[in-house]
Amino acid sequence: MTDKTRRWFADSTIPYALAALRLFEHSRASKADYVFGPLEVSAMADDGLTVSGSEAALAQAAEVLSAIPGLVEYAPD
């Protein structure tokens, strides 16, 4: 199955850093199979996260990130 990408946009710097930390911890503790990194869209570089992977893996990431206030899902392509 082709990997997909979802993006989350942070409305301040802390949610971004917090999201990175939460995904880092989740990666370690789970069997999730996603790749994550800074959001690089337009001028918003580093103000959010890009997560790629299978739909199941992305759903896991979404669950982790949904618990962080100030982080919203960026409109898909």
Added chain:
Amino acid sequence: MADTALGRQIADSVRQAVAEAAAYVALVTQTNPRGSADALLKRPDISAVLQQALDAARGAAEETVQQAWQGAGAPGEHETLGHLLTDVSRLFGDIAHLRGLVRHAHASVPQRQFVRGVTPPGENPSQRAAEERAEAVRRALAGWARSAALRARMAVQTAEGAASAAAVLADALAREERGEKLRKRWRAHVSSPSCCFWCRRLNGVTIGLRESFEPYLGGPVAMLQVGPRYVRTPAGERRFGMPAGTRIIYTHPPRPYRGKLQGPLLHPFCRCWLEVVRAGGAEIPAGDERAAQSAGFLSAADVRAMPEDVYQADVAFLNAALDELDQVLKRLAGGSD
């Protein structure tokens, strides 16, 4: 790999094959000043010469694509090679297109007659028009040859680059079968000013051997370094869904060849290459700034593969960063501490 010896060779072969045909068609056009385009194209020698040129160009292109592919040591049977050969075959398989070009060029110079009392004595308008018509026909065929030569060169260069990546990947897959844990990494010539935005973005991205690099291209971006673009035509309005005059802000990444991106190349004349690294080893070669930036992407598998002390150190770093950012924001908000 921007332009290779094989690429130049095929471009010359294509141009030469068509140039010879163009010279013949132009000569026949010139020596038949009262002939029509229909009459010209009905001649069996004209059809034969055009077909011969296409066959010669196709043969040379197919051979050069094969040569380019094999030169990189890639597996002989490969989907991408098949696609490239199909593309080349299609490029030189359409004689109707050449006939259309000849017809159009022929019609661009109408017949001219000697008009008593108007045409200066000694002039031959009909012959003069035939010479101009012949030149128009020759130019039309030469123009097509130039564009076909470029496309053939792109196919050859793509074969060279894609074959290199395919060879690296085939070797890595064989090693993986033997039990090695490997990943593949996209590498770009980031120090080169001609390295494109999208290749820079992919540089350093490290993924599983069977994964696609396509998700890492990301979405549309504003290309700040290029001049502003605007919707200008009805076709542009349909494409962007915006009225004429609207500024085009977002540029989409290039579409991978045949929709697949298992490795370089990303686009014609791309100079990127594929590297294989051991799983868990996430280091990026030193001195490569962009690689370090792209290494900001981390896979969950890499996090799990980290030694415990490295993981704990990174968690502590992220917690410290959070705490420090919190302090900065509080100060910015007006609180003294």
